[in-house]
Amino acid sequence: MPTETFEFQVEARQLLQLMIHSIYSNKDVFLRELVSNASDALDKLRLAALRDDSLDADVSDLHIELEIDKDAHTLTVRDNGIGMSYDEVGQLIGKIANSGTAEFLRELREAKDAAGAEGLIGQFGVGFYSGFMVADEITLLTRRAGETEGTRWTSRGEGTYTLEEADAAPQGTSVTLHLKPADPDNQLHDYTSVWKIKEIVKRYSDFITWPVRLVGEPESEGDGPAEAETLNSMKALWARSRGEVSEDEYHELYKHISHDWREPLETIQLQAEGTFEYQALLFVPSHAPHDLFTQNSQRGLQLYVKRVFIMDDCEALLPPYLRFVKGVVDAQDLSLNVSREILQQDRHIRMMQRRLTKKVLSSVKTMMAGDAERYTTLWREFGAVLKEGLVTDSDNRDAVLAVSSFATTHGEDETVTLKQYVERMPDGQEDIYYITGESRQSIDNSPHMEAFRERGIEVLLLTDPVDEVWVDAVGEFEGKRLQSIAKGEIDLxxxxxxxxxxxxxxxxxxxxxxxxxxxxxxxxxxxxxxxxxxxxxxxxxxxxxxxxxxxxxxxxxxxxxxxxxxxxxxxxxxxxxxxxxxxxxxxxxxxxxxxxxxxxxxxxxxxxxxxxxxxxxxxxxxxxxxxxxxxxx
The missing domain is CATH 1.20.120.790 (Heat shock protein 90, C-terminal domain)
Known part of the structure; x- marks a missing residue:
């Protein structure tokens, strides 16, 4: 079959240019997209081989291979997965030229903001074309498992692309990027550099199931041929049961994602199954970071989709009062092309936030009941932040209140819950008494305390700024009014x-x-x-x-x-x-x-x-x- 040339429609050409120049603020993600596509192809081949014993396919060493050619200034992403037939290349890789493009562009123009536009493009599934951010030309060579004929697709990302049969195509797919000229003053975008490729894979694709191997030229003259080197760890600890992972491995992951040299106080694992599947591995630090209360502090969990790294600090996964929690969430059914604005609107993200929030609070409650020392550490470091939830999260207010404890006049180092306070109230006392101030010393010496101290009436000592607010938001506990001893008339x-x-x-x-x-x-x-x-x-x-x-x-x-x-x-x-x-x-x-x-x-x-x-x-x-x-x- 001779080489065929296809012309992009006007709308498709506009969409391609928009995608290449406007969507990705970080060009490095092109490699994430291509490695993710290769991983999907390997998953599909493994599943196909299990379903069809007669499938003539080699599944003995499924992997992804990255090849650097400095002389030709190319980077190739290769897999030995399911591959594509000639028709599938036209349908899948040529999807951008499908008849739905005009309708898609109409929706794109009607999107009210950039976030909405990016969401539509993410749904359209054009991640493959991100390669044109860094390449003048892309050549794709593929052969579907079980077939003998291969297909070559070539395009410069402008007006046309070509399709032709290829006799000597190996099983799977290889995508060769003919890279744009490198900027000698900006080594950060030299994609023929071994260290740069390693950095990208480590950041975005470290935990995918299949090995990502690098082959190519040696970094310096005089070295022998470079051997294939596996770049990713493939250790998605959150996808394994607690019995399969040592505490040291959990702690190493925590230190990696939090940049904290100390061990975490608590490790929390969650696996949700059903219509929307995801895994989470969360960590409660053992001490508060210095920027816990600063507006620009880094907060949020790392978000993965099918073990592919999406973003470092996804704030939408936990409410602000749990911003000290570190960890990883790996979802199965989210698009790779998501923005922070889209995540805030996504119902799956909201569902995950509700589940993760309840899981963290229940873990703190378990710690509170079973390990007083660790709970005391947690409350000392993060109690002031947790109490923000009493004001901002009405749905979980009771759960937050259940794990909250407060200093009291009945012990220098003792803290009590509201439940404990109520249980030891003397007969005749109708209110829960508290006082707020800047420090324990200042309110201990407050004249408002005199009659309470003389009569032995317990008073909660609240010294965090948020205490001024949550007591009004909560109002009462088990029918007992929260009463400031510095407000209103009090008759003892x-x-x-x-x-x-x-x-x-x-x-x-x-x-x-x-x-x-x-x-x-x-x-x-x-x-x-x-x-x-x-x-x-x-x-x-x-x-x-x-x-x-x-x-x-x-x-x-x-x-x-x-x-x-x-x-x-x-x-x-x-x-x-x-x-x-x-x-x-x-x-x-x-x-x-x-x-x-x-x-x-x-x-x-x-x-x-x-x-x-x-x-x-x-x-x-x-x-x-x-x-x-x-x-x-």
């Missing part, structure tokens, strides 16, 4: 105690005048001045109203660029403190209360300092204190 006296009620009424009458006067004096800063039941040692404290934002939360929103109106606080006075008693007595006895106004201002500033804040005018505060100290000498 026994309900219905007539003696306590009478004492409070008496104090309210005794201090009524002072409270109203101080409210007027501090009008710019406070919305109310009242007597406190939470103070036993300090003279005063400031609290937020029940539904107000805390100062820390206000600062957080402002740091994110959100305008938050400044809210006035509530000043609470300790009626049993000598300073407050003396101030009340002086208020009643003096007509000139100018100096008392200064005392009221100092009292408020001291309360602000006690909770870790700062006076509105520090210089003025220092001057007033210095003047008062001078008068005492």
């Amino acid at each position: 006296d026994a309900q219905g105690d007539e003696e306590s009620e009478g004492e409070r009424e008496k104090q309210a009458e005794e201090y009524g005048g002072l409270l109203g006067w101080m409210r007027e004096q501090l009008d710019e800063d406070v919305k109310e001045v009242r007597l406190s039941s939470r103070l036993t040692v300090s003279p005063a404290c400031v609290v937020a109203d029940a539904h107000d934002l805390t100062p820390a939360l206000e600062n957080m929103y402002r740091a994110m660029g959100q305008e938050v109106p400044r809210s006035k606080r509530i000043l609470e006075l300790n009626p049993d403190h000598q300073l407050v008693k003396g101030l009340n007595q002086a208020y009643k006895e003096r007509e000139d209360r100018s100096e008392l106004a200064e005392t009221a201002e100092l009292l408020y500033s001291l309360a602000v300092l006690a909770e870790g804040g700062r006076p509105a005018d520090p210089a003025h505060f220092v001057k007033v204190v210095a003047d008062r100290l001078e008068r005492t000498l």
Whole structure:
């Protein structure tokens, strides 16, 4: 049969040029595409040989071969797989010229953004043509297993391609790339370089099932002929059972993908079967990276499709609050030509994210129940990140809460879950009490803690920034309200105690005048001045109203660029403190209360300092204190 020349349709030519010049930002992926095609051909031959005992095909050494020819400036990707017949070459390799191209281009033009366009092209399956990014001409030589005649396909990726029969074609397919002239100033794209080919295969095709062997010229003059060298490990650990893999092998893979020299804290394996199959091998690190809370930190899992590497940090596979988890996910039914935007929309990816999230949380729960030391390490390193899920992941909020633990006033090094806290609440306690702050030391010394410490009531000590947010998102646990001891009114006296009620009424009458006067004096800063039941040692404290934002939360929103109106606080006075008693007595006895106004201002500033804040005018505060100290000498 003579050589036949076929002309691409106008639409096909446009599509080919678009694919070559616009789709792949990284030209190295051409080799990934060709090696993946070769791997598929080997898979198909193995399956065909199992189904048909009479198939005249050699399956004794199935492999992929890469051949470099520096003199001819070519790179050949060869396999001894299923191969193609003459008609199949026209249908499969010539698919870009099929009648559906015009309809495809119409959809492409209607795509609203680049992500949508790339998704359509990925579905169209033109990865073979990525070779034209690096080659001026491609020659394909193939023979279908069991047949005697081969086929040669040649094209320069422009207007035409040729098809002809080939008598001496070996079983399988070879794709020879006549490479574009190399840039002497850019060795990164020298695809006749052994080190470059090794790098690409290691990165993208290390775990495919079949050996990828490199043959070609020696790297330096005087060396003998280069022997075939297998470039890929073929060790897809995630596809093997736990009993077949040693812990050292798992740890080596973790170190390879995470660039962490320490061993992981936990190894998690998952194999999903059914309509959508995938395997996952995940690792929980033993320590937090330095960039865990930076916006541009590298996060996400490595994504493979049929053991072919797709991307290094696929963020769509896990929610942001599990960003510390490292690992590999290998899907069977995704396209190789996927972008991050497509992955975010893909229902299979969303399904995987839900399953992987539940698997990680259940593994943490198992660790929590069975290995306190490892759980303590995990929570110390990643607890602040995990708690973000209490705010952002309502579907898994209960699961996140079940593996969360918190520092408490009932132990220096002890943490408790909300369930444990509720179980040891004394009779009569209706709320789960907590306090937030920048550090344990600062909130341990907070005046808000005084009455709780005196009565032995347990308080959760929350010192992570996210704690200011999740407590409002969760609201309650097992019917018990989460109550900040620094917000709203808190009455720790026994309900219905007539003696306590009478004492409070008496104090309210005794201090009524002072409270109203101080409210007027501090009008710019406070919305109310009242007597406190939470103070036993300090003279005063400031609290937020029940539904107000805390100062820390206000600062957080402002740091994110959100305008938050400044809210006035509530000043609470300790009626049993000598300073407050003396101030009340002086208020009643003096007509000139100018100096008392200064005392009221100092009292408020001291309360602000006690909770870790700062006076509105520090210089003025220092001057007033210095003047008062001078008068005492």
